[in-house]
Amino acid sequence: MDRSEILKQLHGIFADALDNDDVKLSNETTADDVEGWDSLTHIQLVVGIEKHFKIRFASQEIQKWKNVGELVESIHKKLPS
């Protein structure tokens, strides 16, 4: 799966966790840019992503992404090529 496809699929997970279909995501988006993306929602997102892509993040990974692009990169590495 390429990075743009991952970003596209992330959109659905964010919309579900934030209960907002209009959420806009790009590689540069950070938590500060998105209404409702706080530390608790972040966990909901992480669990949602793990379930959707059938992957697991290590505990330390969860807090280190600076923007959506880095998150996409993390997912990309874990998916079978």
Added chain:
Amino acid sequence: MQTFSELKRNLKKDFSNLKKIKIAILGDSATQFLMQALRGVGYENGYDLQIWEADFNQVERQVFDPTSELYEFKPEIVIIFQSAHKLLGKYNKLKPEEYSGLADSRMEQVGNITTTLNEQLKAKIIYYNYTEINDSVFGNYATKLESSFLFQLRKLNYELMVFAASQSNFYICDISTIQNQSGKANFFQSSVYINTEMVLSLAILPEVAARTFDLIGTMSGTLKKCLIVDLDNTMWGGIIGDDGMENIQVGSLGIGKAFTEFQYWIKKLKNRGIIIAVCSKNTESIAREPFEKHPDMVLHMDDIAVFIANWENKADNIRQIQKILNIGFDSMVFLDDNPFERNMVRENIPGITVPELPEDPAEYLEYLYQLNLFETISFSNEDAERTKQYQVEAKRTVQQKSFTNEDDFLKSLNMVSLVEPFNKFNTPRVAQLSQRSNQFNLRTVRYTESDIEAIAVSKDIFSFSFTLEDKFGDNGMICVIILKKEDEKTLFIDTWFMSCRVLKRGMENFVLNTIINFTKEKGYSFLKGEYIETAKNEMVKNHYFQLGFEQSGNKWLLNTEKYENKKCFIKIK
């Protein structure tokens, strides 16, 4: 079951017309998600759970400081969540010679918390028990060694049950069983714990919230009283009308085992006081035969309160069962293997619970265990007698038809009633009736055992409990009155509820005669009554009017000096 995201979405919905309950959550781990899930589950069930959450790890500060926010909030229910993980953290810090005292010291703390809460609040307490963790320091040997963490944790769970049995307002929410059923890998997610201090995974939150709500709902009177069961391929394997009695599957062989175990479960529910009814599309005589003659049947005719087998549609038959039992549809559960019948009943009988039984009968029980349909907050010996009472009621209905004059019929019943104030013997039953009575209940004020104990010793409150016995059998306690002194002249009827089993026997007249005599003896001139409307008590809307009370504002007044005893065929025992 809903996902956490779905429950969370409920929080944005309109709660304005829902029943409000004030709940406080105190936890030693992060509880924000639990609070959201619980409020979401409350919405699904028609409740506006107004939850106040203590700051993280403030259990003791909130409880032991009389000026804390907890006491300012005045919750009706206090939920305490002390997690197994934090308990392990505490154990880790102990000196080895202190290990064996872990459970005792935690129990002492739980005891102090309970005592203090009881002094400060009139709240019920829900306490989560401890999910099992084996720290694998001793392997299996931990089970032989009192100082191991596993030993202490299991001891603690046992001691909590002993403690709960001795306390009238302390209830355990058994999350240890939830972890056993779902597996620790599903219950707990390390990365979530490390990053948020939450010990519940997102996947398990809806389950924990639902089991917690089971207790809350039951505390406010929502509970299941009756199980209606289909026969062919539900109670036994095969179709009795086609296969014949010899060929149905029940007993110790093959799939028969699943039905036998299922029947044992139903038998235990019956012994607990759940009313068992049968509703089946069959010819009645054929459907009864296994209950009377099959050697491997666990259930027999005397286990079944109402037996309906005919070719009418099931919704009509369930309405018939409801008429005989006189309980709400929302207190009934219907089990049927046939999806068509399930949908038909679900669509036509609002409120009834119809579980989606798995296709394979071997899975019925595990599935039903998980649903936790029969939550209760009390249990008394009378519960076990209930089936007999309903069977007697069915007989009474038959005899009533043979009398043309109602007075003659009532006289022939030789009814007697024992009238007593609340005491330690009848307290559990009074509290239980107070939780269960919905229809014949004038003000629907719910009282717990501890409330009843307080009323029993109060000087300005007068209590009455009534039993009713007749030639067919003993109905047990069926009516409760609580009178409160309003002023020197007036007693207020704070509580009047009655079991619908004894309608149309003149019990209302007997009760009124009794309390009027009491009122006069004590030197009061007026009795004041009130009707508070609920979704279920329309039956008693005109109760005071019919008994001759006069309307006065939104209350009802009766001048006891002008009162003449009403006709009644019940004698005092």
